[in-house]
Amino acid sequence: MRISDKHEKIIQAAIKVFAKKGFFSARISDIAQKAKVADGTIYLYFNNKYDILISIFEEEIGKIIKEVKALIDQEEDPRKMLEIFAMEHMRMVRDRRNLAEVLQMELRQSNKFMREYRNTKFIEYVDIVSKIIRKGQEMELFRKDLMPGVAKRAMFGALDETARLWILSPDHQYTIEEAAKQISTIFLSGVEEKPQ
Amino acid sequence: MRISDKHEKIIQAAIKVFAKKGFFSARISDIAQKAKVADGTIYLYFNNKYDILISIFEEEIGKIIKEVKALIDQEEDPRKMLEIFAMEHMRMVRDRRNLAEVLQMELRQSNKFMREYRNTKFIEYVDIVSKIIRKGQEMELFRKDLMPGVAKRAMFGALDETARLWILSPDHQYTIEEAAKQISTIFLSGVEEKPQ
Amino acid sequence: MRISDKHEKIIQAAIKVFAKKGFFSARISDIAQKAKVADGTIYLYFNNKYDILISIFEEEIGKIIKEVKALIDQEEDPRKMLEIFAMEHMRMVRDRRNLAEVLQMELRQSNKFMREYRNTKFIEYVDIVSKIIRKGQEMELFRKDLMPGVAKRAMFGALDETARLWILSPDHQYTIEEAAKQISTIFLSGVEEKPQ
């Protein structure tokens, strides 16, 4: 980070404030205060309040995509890939909790007030899963009757909802890594007891 | 509807308005207009704007729980129960789209501005799944290494996220019932090709 | 005035405040205070600050036009008509000084921030003069080489500028009626000494 990179300082402050209060209840002055800049300064770097939120989406998901892809690309086996995705998603939620909260919340909220905004970064992220599914089908490791477009959403939804609740409950009865492991197990083998 | 059941009229109007605009952008006067009552009348039935939202949660999820439980209780086999739950959840989203949108959005948003509110109804709904899992484990139909508390969230998240996207995209490439079937398949048998 | 005609109360308050501070420096809260209503109440009767100004133009000039036309229509002689117009314009400035100040100022200012707004009422007012000129020409009382479109503006400008300065200077060295008389004299007979 450059000395006094205001853009970054504001983004990081906004992530904290949005996570705590939600987009609508967050005040610009809250963000300014947390970023230790004047209210007006925010408008030198962003067009308006929405623009801050969108920038968080674009920039921060961008970073995560890079990290996750780098790890997955080292693998050959789609089954392992799914496990890695699950694990990395959950770790990200744990380690960057505020960001995760903002993305989770506003992902749902945002289409109400930013109807025009197509969240391409998020789509790109979730598409990592559908590519894995497709690859597994080609390698005849995964069932071919599953639609990758459904499976990717199911996988992402399962992870994200589990993560969401994990964040909410103050006393975790399991680690987030255990949860990740369970979800990739369910995805790979189902919940049914298998006959040997 | 009883004569002058304003309470219900307001709830139904609020569901439509919240679905369209989101909680924060929705105005009391929008709801009043849609419900064909005066703004002030709303305050005879609800304490404030949040209270309307909470009432939607409580009352409408309550109805859904009843319906779903009734259907599931007719079954003995936990595998069938999971299928029914998946199917009913998805159909509910399709048929009561406005309500589904409100629940989905505000479920995530709400804990930000209503920290004190514990969404017991929602917890009760999701617990339907953990009870099925537990029952399946007792009947030795489901793996015992899975935590019901994780599995329920995974199942609910998978369904809800798939439904969310299904609502968003205007041209559905599959029916919501196909999606439900796929998700219960994944949950029961996993994505892996099984040796016969 | 109906009991508590807020619209009218706000208009009258705005005339005073705009006259004192000018449109831009006037604050909505100043107007609200003077009208003894809440700030928000103003927005029940007007769309925004500009709308108040435009309403002043439309409604108040409308009243003046009516009054002046009524007086002029009683006359047959265009020379008398010009005298009446001059006298009435000046009296209006004297008796409704705040309104006159607002009209004078914002007439010039307004086209800068309300480019789309065509001030038809004002045009109608000034056109009273061109009609008189034209009538005088038809009756062969006025020179035919004068363009009514120029003469009307010259007449209005002469009156209005004289009135403006009369308002500004605290110690009037002449009555506004004397000034009106002088201006109609100049218009009718010019400044030149006439050979008998």
Added chain:
Amino acid sequence: MRISDKHEKIIQAAIKVFAKKGFFSARISDIAQKAKVADGTIYLYFNNKYDILISIFEEEIGKIIKEVKALIDQEEDPRKMLEIFAMEHMRMVRDRRNLAEVLQMELRQSNKFMREYRNTKFIEYVDIVSKIIRKGQEMELFRKDLMPGVAKRAMFGALDETARLWILSPDHQYTIEEAAKQISTIFLSGVEEKPQ
């Protein structure tokens, strides 16, 4: 222009910007941009935004007074002098339209926010007319019953209002010089048909 005559550059830029947007809507940064200097530089030459406006009044009217006086002083006949004044005023408006717009608008506006400011330059300009009138009266060319203080304002107002409208309407039905001629004619001989 002297090397780095920023003062003049800023004045000229401000005239353009004020003419286009009006004083209040004009931003310092607009002026700075047009003058190709930094925002802060303006404050090395002027105390504040108002000060720029006042400087425009002082300096630019000063130049005009000089020019007009030089032309008028070559004449002996007050009747010719009035004609010259009318013509020069109108030409000035045509040729220095931006300046004319600023002077016209802010002349009316300014006393609202700069109550203390006595526009001595403007008074000096208009007094050119009263001196001509007085001279004409002494030479027994002009009626003695006219007050020079009224006549000067009438003359100036007639010219300025005609010019204002001429600027506004995009398709001029007459040249500004024709308008000047008509107004000096009215002033000298009136609008009445004269018996021979």
Added chain:
DNA sequence: GATGAATGAGCTTTCATTCAT
């Protein structure tokens, strides 16, 4: 002298909530 990033006071407008009728 020149710059332009940073400041923060200030204002319009919105809208949940109230309360006289």
Added chain:
DNA sequence: GATGAATGAAAGCTCATTCAT
């Protein structure tokens, strides 16, 4: 109970002005 006009607090955003470089 029902109304809806009125309230006024609250907040996003602008922009004249400052000052460290």
